[in-house]
Amino acid sequence: MKLSGLLGRAHHELPGVTGVARVDRRSGDLLRRLGPGDVAVLDHVDIDRRTAEALVHAGVVGVVNASTSISGRFPNLGxxxxxxxxxxxxxxxxTAVLREVKDGTKLRLHEGGVFVGDKEVxxxxxxxxxxxxxxxIEAKAGMAAQLEAFSANTIEFLRRERALLLDGLGVPELLVPIRDRQVLVVAGGPRHAEELRKLRRYIREHRPVLIGVDAGADTLHDAxxxxxxxxxxxxxxxxATLRSGSEVVVPAQIDGHAPGLERIQDLGIGAVTFPATGNAEDLALLxxxxxxxxxxxxxxxxxxLREFLDRGNAGSTPSTFLTRLKLGNKLVDGHAVATLHRARVSSGLVVLLVLAVVAAMTAAVAVSGVGQVYVDLAADALHSVVDWFGGLFG
Incomplete structure (x- = not known):
């Protein structure tokens, strides 16, 4: 084997995680450029839940953080x-990593080291x-300070957005009829795809209005x-998800700037903006x-409590808290709905029904001169039973 081939093989077998570097000091700008197999290189003190969910949704294989991901001030979830x-x-x-590593460079992460080829950078x-x-565990000691900050932020948010929260001023009109209907809001939280799967029976029975928020919209489409x-x-x-939706609502900043609106226009998809300081999840609920x-x-x-104190929601935490107060008893967690819709049928009854159908098929063959017709009918009945039980437990 040639020497170059041996070197190539040795390089290929270097340990660790390998991916293409995407570098940006600002997490928000970086998230828009990430794709599957990338390594995100950023500077983000106390990575919050929403940023982590966006990183996972983008399909990154690694994250290199110039700062400390858990500073110890409070238990952030990212x-x-x-x-x-x-x-x-x-x-x-x-922070030197933001200068040393160029965007598009192939990075390797191994035991705390960041490598470009064989060189540790x-x-x-x-x-x-x-x-x-x-x-x-250590960070939980900082929760008291976060609670104080949360209280102050809540008062400030209520002062700034009271017209929206109390009177609904600024909420855009929708063509989709919602009044007196049930609504299912799907966001990209942990295990949301699994939770959605458990609600299939609920969706079939009640046909709620489906609202997808960020990654949750893709999950709805994929399901x-x-x-x-x-x-x-x-x-x-x-x-594909944007094209499949009946209406698109783009959160906008107070000054009217709406990130992503240009892409919507390029795709020729109609959209409305929703100017508010809350996050997309809260705007969907409102x-x-x-x-x-x-x-x-x-x-x-x-x-x-942990989500409320997550620093990534520091500006929108009051929005999350007050929005849920606004909805009151209209708001129900999907896990509870799935539990209530799960039928409780004993395994003995399942076996009895299946045996009854099998017995009917056997009798049909024994007594009929056109047994195949009866077999087909009985088989259809068996399939109906199976589908029914699939609906009960699926």
Whole structure:
């Protein structure tokens, strides 16, 4: 074997995770450029849940963070989600990495080292499940300060957005009829695809208005559902999904700037903007409430104490809190709905029904001169039973 072939093989077998570097100091701009197999190189203190979900949705294989992903001020959720998704995370490598690594460079991450070929260009801490768990325990000590900040931010947000929250001023009109109908809002939270699968029976029975938020819109489309309304940044949503939705609502900043609106215009898709400071998930809930939904079922929207204190939602946490107060008892978690719709049929009854159908098929063959016709009819009946039970448990 030639020497060049041996060298190529040795390089190919170098340990670690390999991907194409996408470099940007600003996480928001970086997220729009990421694709499957990339390594995100960023500078983000305390990676929040929403950023981590966007990274996972983009299909990155690794994240190189110039800063500390968990500073210890509070238990932010992003690093834990990245590790659970199998994304390699190298932490605290220093800001020099943003200059040393050029966009498009092939990177290799191994045991805290960041390599270009065989050359180490940066070194940090390779995070894993245990290190993240230890850091989260220490970070819980910062929750008191976050609660104080949350209280102050809530008062400020209510002052700024009281017309929207109290009177619905600024909520765009929709062509999709929502009044007195149930609405299912799907966002890209952890395990949202699994939660959506468990709601298939609910969707079949109640035919709710389907609202997809960011990655949740793609999940609806991939599951075979056409979203009635899509809310979010069009740059982060697949073209096929955008084309499948009846209406697209693009969150806009107070000054009217709406990220992703140019892409919508290039695709020739009609859209409306929703100027507000809340995040896309909250705007979707406000749309449903303002247009008279009788019930709003959520998938992938988590709003426990840890989510409220997640720094990535520092500006929108008051929006999340007050929006849920606004909807009140109209708001129901999808997991609860799936549990209520899960039929409780004993296994003995299942066996009895199947045996009865099989017995009918056997008798049909024994007594009929045209047994094949009866077999076909009985087989159809058996398939109906199977489909029925699939609907009960699927």
């Amino acid at each position: 690093p834990e989600l990245l590790i659970e998704a199998g994304v390699a995370l190298v932490d605290g490598v220093g 940066a070194r940090g801490v390779a995070q894993d499940t245990e290190s993240i768990a230890d850091a989260m 075979g559902f056409a979203p009635d309304v899509i809310v979010g940044d069009p740059d982060a949503i697949a073209t 749309l449903a409430e303002a247009h008279g939904a009788s019930l709003v079922v959520t998938v992938g929207l988590q709003a426990g």
